[in-house]
Every structure is written in structure tokens, then in C-alpha cells.
Amino acid sequence: MRPSSLALSLLLLLALTCLFVLAPASAPSTDARRDANRAMVERYGITDLALFTEARYTRHPSQADLHSAFQDHPGALEHFPTGSLLQPHRPILTQYAPLARETTPSD
Amino acid sequence: MRLWLEKQRHLIDFTLASLARRKTKNIGLLLAYMLLVFVLASLMLFTHALRSEAAYVLASSPEVIVQRMVAGRHDLVPPDYLERIGRVRGVQKMQGRLWGYYYDPVLNANYTFMARPSGEIADGGIMVGNALARERGLSTGNTISFRSYSGKLFTFEVLATLSPDSELLSADLVLLSENDFRRFFEYPAGHFTDIAMSVANPQEVRNIAAKLGKMLPDSRPILREEILRTYESLFDWREGIVLTVLAGAILAFAILAWEKASGLSAEEKREIGILKAIGWETSDIIRMKSWEGLLISITAFLGGVLAAYVHVFHFGAAVFEPVLKGWSVLYPKFKLLPTVDGLQLITLLFFTVFPYMAAVLVPIWRAAIADPDTVMRA
Numbered sequence: 001m002r003p004s005s006l007a008l009s010l011l012l013l014l015a016l017t018c019l020f021v022l023a024p025a026s027a028p029s030t031d032a033r034r035d036a037n038r039a040m041v042e043r044y045g046i047t048d049l050a051l052f053t054e055a056r057y058t059r060h061p062s063q064a065d066l067h068s069a070f071q072d073h074p075g076a077l078e079h080f081p082t083g084s085l086l087q088p089h090r091p092i093l094t095q096y097a098p099l100a101r102e103t104t105p106s107d
Numbered sequence: 108m109r110l111w112l113e114k115q116r117h118l119i120d121f122t123l124a125s126l127a128r129r130k131t132k133n134i135g136l137l138l139a140y141m142l143l144v145f146v147l148a149s150l151m152l153f154t155h156a157l158r159s160e161a162a163y164v165l166a167s168s169p170e171v172i173v174q175r176m177v178a179g180r181h182d183l184v185p186p187d188y189l190e191r192i193g194r195v196r197g198v199q200k201m202q203g204r205l206w207g208y209y210y211d212p213v214l215n216a217n218y219t220f221m222a223r224p225s226g227e228i229a230d231g232g233i234m235v236g237n238a239l240a241r242e243r244g245l246s247t248g249n250t251i252s253f254r255s256y257s258g259k260l261f262t263f264e265v266l267a268t269l270s271p272d273s274e275l276l277s278a279d280l281v282l283l284s285e286n287d288f289r290r291f292f293e294y295p296a297g298h299f300t301d302i303a304m305s306v307a308n309p310q311e312v313r314n315i316a317a318k319l320g321k322m323l324p325d326s327r328p329i330l331r332e333e334i335l336r337t338y339e340s341l342f343d344w345r346e347g348i349v350l351t352v353l354a355g356a357i358l359a360f361a362i363l364a365w366e367k368a369s370g371l372s373a374e375e376k377r378e379i380g381i382l383k384a385i386g387w388e389t390s391d392i393i394r395m396k397s398w399e400g401l402l403i404s405i406t407a408f409l410g411g412v413l414a415a416y417v418h419v420f421h422f423g424a425a426v427f428e429p430v431l432k433g434w435s436v437l438y439p440k441f442k443l444l445p446t447v448d449g450l451q452l453i454t455l456l457f458f459t460v461f462p463y464m465a466a467v468l469v470p471i472w473r474a475a476i477a478d479p480d481t482v483m484r485a
Contacts, residue, residue, distance in 0.1 A: 004119035014409040025445035033272045042167040050278035054434040062334040
């Protein structure tokens with residue numbers, strides 16, 4: 001067999017395997033396990049994933065207030081490794097704004 | 108057409124023979140290239156699958172959660188809040204939630220305790236998440252004792268273990284009856300941790316949250332869309348952080364590829380000179396080198412993506428696990444549903460294959476347009 005035939009056949013095989021593996025995953029699909037989890041979220045009123053259980057504000061990032069990583073002291077350095085990966089970026093801070101307390105300055 | 112195809116095949120034959128002459132160098136480059144694509148693709152597939160999992164399952168989380176804040180911290184909701192919130196027009200259903208954290212010195216881990224109605228879980232019984240049961244060696248029928256924050260010891264019987272498929276949601280969860288929860292944490296009667304509510308018209312959620320904010324100035328409404336956005340931004344952020352960490356490796360590869368591709372060795376220059384001297388045209392040399400670049404980069408890309416898929420969806424992204432785990436003792440074992448974002452893969456293809464092709468072709472074109480005699484003597 002010519003080297004070019006071998007190389008092109010191998011490349012084609014690799015491409016077809018990729019297509020065969022990735023194509024079904026790119027289409028929306030239903031999954032019984034995921035549906036059961038969704039039902040569990042509804043039944044128990046779960047708000048967060050149990051991915052980072054090391055601290056309160058990493059266990060429930062959506063329920064913690066925006067500055068809970070620094071609750072011990074305003075200038076305290078965050079000491080949980082996950083905390084440093086959890087910081088919200090700017091857009092989320094501005095999106096919370098409309099529901100923040102509106103205060104009127106005192107006379 | 109047939110002639111053209113035959114010509115291309117001869118070019119590929121020649122390219123492969125040329126690659127084989129510098130076997131070690133080219134295999135090393137292919138492996139480094141594949142490794143880079145593997146890490147980047149793993150990261151993309153993993154964060155995309157987690158993001159879509161979070162978006163799917165949390166889409167049925169409570170529409171609005173109302174917390175009470177005291178001195179900037181989350182505090183218990185007093186009994187009259189339920190009644191006052193019920194008076195707001197548009198509020199459909201509401202339920203006081205009881206949940207809290209318990210630090211277990213045996214495992215050095217935090218658990219999430221959550222109360223369920225007495226009809227669902229009998230007093231004295233608990234249902235535990237699978238990760239917790241695994242770490243503490245619990246199974247149905249076992250008993251476990253927890254010392255409450257007041258110092259009293261409470262013993263519970265494990266009624267059931269939550270499904271292992273739900274570990275991503277329930278790894279550290281302990282479900283117990285409302286009575287037990289109130290006794291364990293000594294909650295004052297009628298008080299709740301927070302309130303979950305739903306709104307009759309989904310378009311009105313923001314208005315109702317704003318109304319609640321005005322009526323109960325110490326409350327903090329959290330909307331479902333905010334929960335979903337938190338997770339969206341969390342995984343975006345995480346992907347960005349890991350990419351930043353990987354930036355050094357990406358740069359190192361860029362330097363390696365550039366050095367390999369642009370710094371033509373004397374041998375390669377001589378080869379080009381000889382080819383030109385025996386009658387090859389500049390376009391033939393460029394075509395031959397294009398095949399070389401394409402064969403290496405496409406093989407590396409496809410191999411890397413395929414390996415990343417297996418790593419993320421069959422081996423649970425084992426490479427990223429230590430980073431994700433942090434200091435968590437209870438880390439869920441979960442299997443992600445394979446989901447792939449075609450656009451992300453095309454972006455990856457663009458940023459890995461095209462720069463390499465450019466790095467290969469530019470110096471070759473420069474050498475190929477030079478006089479063969481000069482190139483051979485250089």
C-alpha cells in the first residue's frame with residue numbers, strides 16, 4: 001500500500017470516528033437521569049449544585065451575598081481555593097442592581 | 108481531475124517520506140500539538156457540559172427565593188413574613204424553607220441539612236446524599252449521631268440513600284423531618300431559613316420582586332434567572348481562569364511550532380533547493396508543505412479532540428478534578444451527559460490549525476521563491 005493511501009485512510013478513519021462520536025452529542029437529547037435530577041430540584045427546591053462543599057458561599061453561590069468571600073474582614077484575603085475561582089465578573093454585579101435597596105439621601 | 112488527484116497523492120508520498128527522515132522531531136511535535144488540543148478541548152467540553160447540566164436541572168429551581176438580611180448577613184425569616192408576602196398581588200405559591208449547614212468533625216466536611224414535611228420523612232429518620240453515605244460508610248438502616256450546635260447529641264436512622272445519579276445535586280445533603288430540624292438547630296417556632304415562591308405571570312417576576320423589596324426592606328429576593336446566570340458566569344469564569352493558567356503552555360507550544368515551522372533547518376533548505384533545481388515549481392513546493400502542515404495539524408486536532416471527549420465523558424475529567432475539588436471533602440462523583448458545542452470546536456480548530464499552517468507556509472514560500480543555487484549554498 002502506498003504511504004499516501006495509508007495516511008489518508010487513517011485520517012479519514014479518525015475524522016469519521018470524531019464525527020460519529022461528536023455529532024450525536026451536539027444535538028439536543030433527553031436523558032432519564034437528567035430528567036430525574038430536574039424533578040428532584042423541583043421537589044426539594046434545590047438552588048445549587050453540590051460541586052464545591054468546602055465553604056457556605058461556595059456550596060450555595062447563588063444564595064450567598066455578593067461579598068460573602070470577604071465577610072470576615074473587608075480586606076481579608078480569600079483562603080478557600082474554590083473561592084478564588086468563584087468570583088463573579090462585572091456583568092453579574094450590574095444585573096443584580098435593579099433589586100438592590102434604593103435609598104434616599106437624608107435631608 | 109484524475110491527474111490532479113494522482114499528483115496530490117505523489118506529493119503526499121513525498122511529504123511522508125520527508126517527515127519520516129526527521130521522525131523523532133516530527134513525532135515529538137505531533138504529540139505536543141495533540142496534548143495542547145487535548146487540554147483545551149477537555150476544558151471546553153467539560154465547562155460546556157457542566158454549564159448545560161446546571162442550566163437544565165436548575166431550570167426547575169424556585170422561581171423566587173426571599174431571604175432576610177440583618178446587618179448584611181442572611182438571617183431567619185420571622186413568621187409574619189409569609190402572611191405579608193401572600194398579600195402581594197401575583198404571588199401564586201409560597202413555602203417557608205428550612206435548611207442550614209452542619210460541620211461534621213468526623214469528616215471535616217460541611218453537610219447541608221434540609222427539612223422535609225413530616226409526611227415525607229418520619230421523625231428520627233434521615234435520607235442522605237450518596238457521597239456522604241460513601242464517606243461515612245452509611246447504608247439504609249444504619250444509625251448516625253450528630254452533635255448539635257447546642258451540644259446535644261441526636262441519633263438518626265438512615266431511611267434511604269439518595270440516588271447516586273443525583274450526586275451533583277445531593278452529595279452532602281441530609282434530609283430530615285421538619286420537627287427534627289427545628290429541634291436540632293433550635294429554630295424558633297414559625298421561623299424559616301428563607302421563603303420559596305412562585306409567581307402567576309412569569310413576566311411579572313421582576314416587578315413582584317421589586318414590590319417585595321419595597322414592602323420588606325430587609326429582604327433580598329433572588330430570582331431563578333439570577334441563579335441560572337450565576338452558574339453561567341461561574342463556569343465562564345472558571346474556564347477563563349484555567350485558560351489563563353494554560354496560557355503559558357499555549358505560548359510554549361506557539362514558540363515550539365513557530366521555531367519548528369519558521370526556522371527552516373539547513374537540511375530542509377537544501378531539500379527545497381534540490382527540488383527546485385530538478386524542476387519543481389514554487390507552487391509544488393508550497394503544495395507539498397501545505398500537505399505536511401495539514402497532515403500534522405489535522406491529525407493532532409482530531410486525535411486531541413477525541414482523547415478529550417473520552418477524558419471528559421468517560422473518565423470524569425480526571426485531570427481537572429483536583430482543581431475543581433479545592434478543599435472539599437465531599438466531592439460528588441458525576442457523569443456528564445455528552446454535549447458538544449459545534450461553534451466552540453470550530454473556534455478551537457481555527458485557533459490551533461490555522462496559526463500552525465501560517466507558520467509552516469510563510470517561511471517555505473520565502474525559501475521557495477529564492478534562487479535554488481543561493482538556497483543550496485546557504
